[in-house]
Amino acid sequence: MTSIDLVDLTKEYRGTRAVDGLTCGIGPGRVTGFLGPNGAGKSTTMRLVLGLDRPTSGTATVGGLPYAALRDPLREVGALLDAQAAHASRTARDHLRFLVVSNRLPARRVDEVLEETGLAAVARRRIGTFSLGMRQRLGIATALLGDPHVLLLDEPTNGLDPEGIVWVRTLVRRLAGEGRTVLVSSHLMNETAAFADHLVVLGRGRLLADVSTGDFIERYGRARVRVRTGDPVRLRAALLARGHTVAEDDDGRWAVDGATAEEIGAVAAREGVTVLELADDRGSLEQAYFALTTAEAEFAAATSPTAPQEA
Numbered sequence: 001m002t003s004i005d006l007v008d009l010t011k012e013y014r015g016t017r018a019v020d021g022l023t024c025g026i027g028p029g030r031v032t033g034f035l036g037p038n039g040a041g042k043s044t045t046m047r048l049v050l051g052l053d054r055p056t057s058g059t060a061t062v063g064g065l066p067y068a069a070l071r072d073p074l075r076e077v078g079a080l081l082d083a084q085a086a087h088a089s090r091t092a093r094d095h096l097r098f099l100v101v102s103n104r105l106p107a108r109r110v111d112e113v114l115e116e117t118g119l120a121a122v123a124r125r126r127i128g129t130f131s132l133g134m135r136q137r138l139g140i141a142t143a144l145l146g147d148p149h150v151l152l153l154d155e156p157t158n159g160l161d162p163e164g165i166v167w168v169r170t171l172v173r174r175l176a177g178e179g180r181t182v183l184v185s186s187h188l189m190n191e192t193a194a195f196a197d198h199l200v201v202l203g204r205g206r207l208l209a210d211v212s213t214g215d216f217i218e219r220y221g222r223a224r225v226r227v228r229t230g231d232p233v234r235l236r237a238a239l240l241a242r243g244h245t246v247a248e249d250d251d252g253r254w255a256v257d258g259a260t261a262e263e264i265g266a267v268a269a270r271e272g273v274t275v276l277e278l279a280d281d282r283g284s285l286e287q288a289y290f291a292l293t294t295a296e297a298e299f300a301a302a303t304s305p306t307a308p309q310e311a
């Protein structure tokens, strides 16, 4: 089983610390969502893992080896970094065949990945005529070509239509289910929540969280109870009298912060108020993510007023 290991990984570009003392392991058999605001250092981290950039200090290894020391890199690691990278004048098939030959991979992989990524019908078209979504699929096909143990996908859903987004979700889940190590960066929180078992969150190059998706939402999300009642005025008064914070949502339901459905149900029963709907709401990944990154930005501003701002 192959994992990605980052130990005190640091990358500086002329005064900018893009990655700052990052230590974490990205394990096999699960999809790890890679999150962070623009400029947090996600792409730089992926480039360091792939040996496309040299760390200023620290190490990034795959299965214990730096990328440059891997004997068969494409069979070990597949990556989607920049979907525009393929040669525009080549056909999709020729692009993949070139990679198969130059990396001594089995020729059958070309048709297999074209089929898998839904590009078989356009395989003989020049890449220059491809839509952003088709290029994205070709980038994923390229990442899958060596049937690698480890996949790094930078914004794989970029430019894909809803059907394509569901396809990526199913694909990364399957790859992780086969025991592979899958690291996926994304700006779409709901999307990430739908496929990631685990999260690594960066802020200004530093590790903010390395935790399961469920624990992340529990830790940073805002737990609340959603309730719809036949007598909102009375229930609201009863809840306020007991010190609860109550807010009316757009959809006519009430949201009660920091409470459980059992507690609110008991209050309603005691008051003889009819309850039409009552449910615990753990909060979303998006909400938890903003709570964490906002708290971090405020902490950084308070402790280091001259800290460089995000790009």
Ligand SMILES: Nc1ncnc2c1ncn2[C@@H]1O[C@H](COP(=O)(O)OP(=O)(O)OP(=O)(O)O)[C@@H](O)[C@H]1O
Pocket (backbone or CB within 6 Å): 013, 014, 016, 017, 018, 019, 036, 037, 038, 039, 040, 041, 042, 043, 044, 045, 310, 311
């Ligand atoms: N080649 C480079 N030269 C100089 N600065 C760079 C270079 N590459 C990245 N940076 C800087 O490093 C920081 C991290 O950038 P990076 O692209 O890794 O962030 P990111 O988390 O991938 O952002 P995004 O979500 O926007 O893709 C930014 O401040 C960026 O401007």
